[in-house]
Each structure stands twice: as structure tokens, then as C-alpha cells.
Amino acid sequence: MTGMSSASTALRKRAAYGTATADGGKPSRRPTRRYRESLVGYAFLTPTLILLGVFVLLPLVGAVVISLQKTNGFGAGTFTGLENYARLVRDPVFWRSTLNTALFTAIVTPVSMLLGLGVAVLLNSVLPARGLFRSILIVPMAISGVATALIGTLVFDQNNGVLDKMLRSLGLPAIQWQSGSTAAFVSVVLVTLWWRVGFNMLIYLAGLQGINPYLYEAARLDGANGWQQFRYLTVPMVGPSSFFLLIMNVIYSFQVFDIVFVMTGGGPQNATSVLVTYAYDNGFVTRDQGYAAAIGVVLLLATMTFTAVRWRSSRNRDPVE
């Protein structure tokens, strides 16, 4: 609250009209323009703040409280301190789910970004029917996770799936996509990539279109070949897009649910269980809701840590400003 208001006395007089007095019954002091602007600001924010407050922030506090209780969701729980967290440390399924989540993130994030950038560069170059190619590649973005996962189930079915039939007709061994643990994990990753690469491509395309074409002309005149232009011009120039996508992809991967839940349900033998599916199972299947909340809190801490570290390490490419 500095300056400005004193400089605009005339404006203030013109702008201030009969609003209720806010500073304790001194009718002579009318609210300043700045004060009214604040009021309007809060008023405009109110719907968003109420919705986020009641349906996100309040439950967030609730999650921390419930994570310290033993409760099945009916009636009041009993306070057990950090017992749920102590159980997590001893729980092999929790560790398996954590490992799977980390592995999933470590594979899906770079691969979907690389594929997205590759396809974006391809479709940013001079190409016939470029618009059609672009449209086709972003179609998966319009499809629900459930439908995507069910199509994945259809294609990867180990008894009757078209993929195994293709492999067999090529003389290759069929893969046990449902009963093999590695294969099941791979199938979830592949379906996720199919679903997510379009989004990465779209963001990279927007980034590429912001690059001045004269830069490439200059690079060519300096004798840079295609790879050098990509490495030393394209990659740095789409840095802000990469930063944004890195955060979005990691957050998405930490929270992957639809595909895993529908395709494998976490199986076989927890081979594809991730933190959110494990939390869901505890919260709404076995109804060990305090434990589910504790898993959620761990997941949230992991997400926040990652975001904070990333943010700090690249303040200079802040996408918010």
C-alpha cells in the first residue's frame, strides 16, 4: 500500500461515491479508489476462494487430521498419532507402490517429452497435410482415461488381443500382458504414452512457433547442420515449454489413476500398484481411511518437494510471469 493514492486525489474524488463507510462511522472519510479496488478484487475472488477453500483446502487439512486416526469413515475415529505412518514404513505394498510411481514417472516424463518434441519439430517443418497430421495426433487428448484404458485392455488382451495376434503372425512369442508383472507395467506405460504425447506435442508446437525463423537462417549461414540447429537453437528456445511440461508430466505421473485402475487394478500381485490406486483401495475398498489419508499426505509431500526444487533451480524461466 504505497504511493499512488496520494497522487490521484482528483481521480479519487471522482471515483468515490456513496459506498458504506468502512472505518467505524466517519462519514466524511470516503473509501479511496485503492480501497474500493481491493474490495472489488476480493469480491471477484470470492467464488473461486469459497470453492477451493471448501472443496480443496479444508479437505486437505482434514486429510492430515484423518491420517493421524484409525477410522473406517463411519462415526468418529480414534487418534493414533503417527501409527499410520509407522505402518507405511513397514508395509511392502506401500514401498512397491512408491517404487512403481517413481519408475512410472521416470519413464513417462522424459519419453513423452522427447516424443512430443520430436513430433512437434516434425510437424512444424514444411510438410504436406501438416494440419491433418497435427489434428490426428492430438485426438487422444479428447478421449477419457477410462475409454483409453479399455481400448488398451482390448488391444493388450493376452488371450484374444490384436497385439499378441500380430506378434504371433510375425513369428514372435506372444506376451503375457496381464499375468506377467513387467509386461503389465509396460502395457500401462505404453497406453499412457499413447494418451499423453499429444499434449506434449501441442505445448512444444506453441513454443516452436514462437521462435523467430531468422534465427534458423542465421544458424544456417553460420554453417550449423540440422542436428546443431536442433541442439543449440531449438532445445534452448523451447526451454520454457520444457519446464512447464516437466512439472505437468511429473505431477500427472505422481497422480496416475484412471489408466492403472481400469487396465490392471494394480495387479498382478501389485506389479502396477501406484500410490493413488493403493490409497483408493485403502480408503474405499478396505475402508482403512486413516491409512489411505496417510498415503495421500506422503504423495502430496513428494509432489510439493519436487515442485519446490524445480522452481528454485530455474527461477529465471518462471512461466508465471
Added chain:
Amino acid sequence: MSSLRVDGNPVDGNRSRQEAGYAAARRRRHRSGLALRIALAIVACAVVLFPLYWMVVVAFSTRSDLFSSGLRLWPQSFTLENFQRVFSSFPISAWFGNSLAIALVTSAITVSTSLLAGYAFAQLKFRGSSFLFLVALSTLMIPVQVIMVPLFKIVTQLGLYGSYWAVILPTAASAFGVFLSRQFILAIPRDLFEAARIDGAGQLRIFLQIVLPLCKPLLAVLFFMSLLQTWNDFAWPLIALKDNALFTLPIGLLYLQGQFGSDYGGTMAFALLTVAPMVVLFLVFQRFFVQGFARSGIQ
């Protein structure tokens, strides 16, 4: 080839010959590169389209075709029996109605709250503005599974459980929408607001008469993205909707698959019905979608 001949012409000056040589080399590289790039683009599109194509084939095939052993990549028969089976055994039209109602109402709320908040964050000065913006933005990091247990309690206590509002209200405020709106409105020159203010316009009038008309592309982007997200939303509706009659399409789809099991014909027929409207809308609205991302300042 003609450029090669120019290259070999000794009459040309040194410099122009060299330039022509570069041009020719570039064109040659361009031509072989073009074929490769077209091939790559076709492969990428085939990978994307094949699963969708297969969904359509299975949806229109008989059960015996599905379970035949050999590899057949094209339809052997054409039947509507899967669709008839789906429609006769499940309340499909009610599910469509639920999804449509929930998606439309949620999107309307998302668009209006995001625009209001985005305008406040972009153009109004008030105490705590950047702090509140960070708080709003940080809710992006919170997956619904983290808060689902207490959220379910709150929704029940508010008496929303068992109605559309149980799904609508918890998902209506969008941090991403607020972010997008703020970026978009930041790009509007401040002079415009100052001028209106000097002319005596109140904030509400500025918002309605200056900001809204300039934000039409943003409105389209926000509305469509919210519609898409709500139409396809799964995790929270799965928890919040227990009554079969209130199911949205993704929940209905999963329920139907549970009934049909490995009989994919019916599941794929219904999957096709739920996917088709959004894919069509998506392709029609694509321009807004891409434009919205490009103008949001994310780059």
C-alpha cells in the same frame, strides 16, 4: 537438377555459384528429408489411429469374429447387435443426460469463476494478491485421492451426496482456468482500463464491457477445456456417485465393462458412443484450443 547445371556453369561469378550450390544441396537434402518426414508422420498417425480403428471394428463385429483365432485387421461382418444389447440392458440415455448436465453446469461455473478471479489477479491491486494466487495455483498439485476421504465427508455433511452437485461443486473451481485467465487478461493493455476508469466506469462495468468482449477466445478455450475435462472425469465421480441412475459416462462405461467382462463388443460399442461426441467437438474447437495454449504465456 536444373540448379545443378547452374552450379556447373563457369560463367557465373564465384559467389553466386557457391550460393547456387548451397541451394541445390539444400533442395536435395530437403527432398530426401521430405519423404522421410512424411513417412515418420504417417507412422505416428497410424500408431495413434490404430487403437481407435480397432475399437470401431470390434464395436461393429459379432462375438464369434472377436474370438476367432487368426489375425484379421479388417472387419469380417457388420452388425449392430452390440449397440442393441447395450441399449436394452443399461440406462444409456440417462447416463448421457447426467454427463451432459454435469459437464455444462460445471463448465459454466468454471468459466465465470476463472474469469472473475483472473481479472482480479491480473488488473486489480489488493493486499495478499500474489499470496492468494500462489495458494490457488498450488491446488493444482493436489490430486483428488489425497483429499478424497475428508472431501467425501464434507460433501455428505453438506447434503450434496446423491445429487449432481456432489460431482459439480468439488471440481468447479479450476486453478488452471484462473491461471490461464490471468495470463490472458495481463496481455490486455492497462491503458484501456485506465481510460475507462477516468471516464467513470466502475470495475463491474469495466469487466463486463471491456474485458469480456476482448476475452471471447479465452471464453471458448476455458469452456471447451472444462467441458472436456468434466465429460471425461473419473476419479472423483467414481467416489461421489453410488446410484446407478446418476452415473456419468466414464463410470457407466466401467460398470458396463464389469458386466460384460471379456465380451468386448458391447464395451467397445458403448466406448465409441461416449468418445465420439468429444472427439468431434475437439476437432471442431481445435483452433481455440491451440490458440488458447499459445496465448496463455506458457511459452
